[in-house]
Amino acid sequence: MIIDVHAHIGCDQRFCFRMSAKELVRAMDRYGIKCSFISSIKSLVYDYIEGNEDVEKACLEYPKRLFGLVAVNPLYGKEAIEEMTRRLAKEVFIGVKIHPHYFNVPADSPLMNPIVEKAISLRAPLFIHSYDGGVQLENLADRYPDALIVMYHMGGGDWEEGVLRVRRFDNVYVEMSSSFVDVGMVETAVEVLGEQRVLFGSDIPFQSPSISMAKVLEANISDYVKEMIFYRNALELFNLRGKI
Amino acid sequence: MIDVSSYIGSLPKRSCRLTLEEMIALAKRHGIKYMVVSHTSSHLSRSPLYGNKVVAEISRKYRELYAAIVVNPSLLIDKSIVSSDKIRVIRVSPLYHGYSLVNEKYSKKLAEIIVETELPLHIPLRLHFTEPYQVKVLDVREFALKNRDLGIIVGGFNYDLLLEVISFLGNLDNVYLEISLLQSYRGVETLVDVMGADRILFGTNMPFSYPLASILKVTKAEISEKFKRMILEENAKKLIGIN
Numbered sequence: 001m002i003i004d005v006h007a008h009i010g011c012d013q014r015f016c017f018r019m020s021a022k023e024l025v026r027a028m029d030r031y032g033i034k035c036s037f038i039s040s041i042k043s044l045v046y047d048y049i050e051g052n053e054d055v056e057k058a059c060l061e062y063p064k065r066l067f068g069l070v071a072v073n074p075l076y077g078k079e080a081i082e083e084m085t086r087r088l089a090k091e092v093f094i095g096v097k098i099h100p101h102y103f104n105v106p107a108d109s110p111l112m113n114p115i116v117e118k119a120i121s122l123r124a125p126l127f128i129h130s131y132d133g134g135v136q137l138e139n140l141a142d143r144y145p146d147a148l149i150v151m152y153h154m155g156g157g158d159w160e161e162g163v164l165r166v167r168r169f170d171n172v173y174v175e176m177s178s179s180f181v182d183v184g185m186v187e188t189a190v191e192v193l194g195e196q197r198v199l200f201g202s203d204i205p206f207q208s209p210s211i212s213m214a215k216v217l218e219a220n221i222s223d224y225v226k227e228m229i230f231y232r233n234a235l236e237l238f239n240l241r242g243k244i
Numbered sequence: 245m246i247d248v249s250s251y252i253g254s255l256p257k258r259s260c261r262l263t264l265e266e267m268i269a270l271a272k273r274h275g276i277k278y279m280v281v282s283h284t285s286s287h288l289s290r291s292p293l294y295g296n297k298v299v300a301e302i303s304r305k306y307r308e309l310y311a312a313i314v315v316n317p318s319l320l321i322d323k324s325i326v327s328s329d330k331i332r333v334i335r336v337s338p339l340y341h342g343y344s345l346v347n348e349k350y351s352k353k354l355a356e357i358i359v360e361t362e363l364p365l366h367i368p369l370r371l372h373f374t375e376p377y378q379v380k381v382l383d384v385r386e387f388a389l390k391n392r393d394l395g396i397i398v399g400g401f402n403y404d405l406l407l408e409v410i411s412f413l414g415n416l417d418n419v420y421l422e423i424s425l426l427q428s429y430r431g432v433e434t435l436v437d438v439m440g441a442d443r444i445l446f447g448t449n450m451p452f453s454y455p456l457a458s459i460l461k462v463t464k465a466e467i468s469e470k471f472k473r474m475i476l477e478e479n480a481k482k483l484i485g486i487n
Binding site: 031182210218 | 261403406407425430431452453456464
């Protein structure tokens with residue numbers, strides 16, 4: 001079984017992507033993915049609220065298979081907080097998605113504070129993209145030891161620095177998707193952070209699920225640890241027992 | 245399977261984490277029978293001579309390896325190196341070697357050596373995700389248009405260049421595309437739809453990437469088994485002459 005904590009629906013004509021909820025679920029079936037946490041590409045490149053609307057519909061259409069991440073752009077201040085609160089009150093939403101690059105707000109910006117504080121009060125995990133070797137995320141995690149944070153992409157190309165930067169924060173978990181299929185990525189994350197803090201994510205359709213699957217399957221770790229990364233960690237961390 | 249795009253050596257921002265023996269063993273474990281390798285020092289240094297000599301030597305030593313020698317047309321070319329029958333491909337790195345593929349002086353010299361050696365040309369647009377692009381897709385198009393009789397392999401691109409690659413190279417039947425750095429969902433299917441399965445080649449980017457990622461990209465693709473065999477092996481056999 002696989003739980004994918006990083007997936008997308010929506011279109012991106014720049015890259016020939018068209019991912020409907022139906023197509024995503026079909027892809028999940030092909031790759032053995034039981035459930036996925038989704039946000040919409042529309043939230044990143046067009047309108048975050050419309051994207052969230054699409055996510056809600058998709059999750060309602062495919063219960064137990066798709067769980068929503070509400071994407072919020074911190075630049076929208078109060079409106080973003082309201083959007084986040086409204087969506088997270090619905091059962092299909094499981095957490096908050098922040099994309100510092102597309103939203104043009106660094107993860108450690110003071111603009112993030114109200115979002116993170118609201119997430120803490122709602123006990124919602126934050127899923128934050130990190131391509132800078134974890135620099136911004138380290139600063140954010142330093143301010144908020146009570147926030148549950150998933151670092152998408154493990155810091156990007158500088159993933160070794162990324163895992164080292166977040167090592168001291170027990171509340172930060174890493175997700176390994178990115179175009180990099182470097183030898184030793186998953187082993188390093190497990191060694192530095194412990195096997196419980198590493199989660200499987202595909203970033204479909206930007207990446208084929210083949211990419212992250214290969215990273216885990218090729219890693220020199222036990223089969224049980226591979227299972228932890230593929231699904232056991234996410235199952236416990238996000239209380240998914242009985243829900244999928 | 246035949247991997248047309250792997251290397252020996254390291255890159256400035258990526259050290260090689262597998263020994264040559266480990267790389268060969270890993271490939272073998274996954275059913276990759278042959279790999280075409282160039283030495284990264286031949287791409288990174290202005291003079292490719294040292295790296296070319298190393299790959300020529302190791303390709304004679306290991307049955308599983310074929311060599312890709314790197315040519316810099318702005319320098320003298322040691323033609324004696326292509327005498328080995330284990331050398332099957334010529335690769336180029338125009339940015340690192342300080343020339344343009346559309347500068348007639350160099351493109352002519354490059355075309356001449358390809359005709360003379362009867363080897364296909366492999367243009368990795370970049371060597372890895374940490375590396376700069378070596379050449380523009382439009383420049384590759386211009387070179388390929390002027391040299392319609394040459395077999396040209398283009399690799400080292402991801403989804404960010406997919407539209408450009410398809411638009412500018414899709415209708416050139418002497419151009420083949422190699423998939424080692426194309427990571428997007430349905431990337432392989434898109435190439436097959438647009439270009440045809442006979443112009444797609446399998447590559448892994450070893451030792452910088454695990455080969456399983458590229459294997460799964462093809463084996464999990466929604467294309468026929470026949471197309472998978474073509475991409476994984478048969479196209480390379482024909483183009484590179486490996487039996």
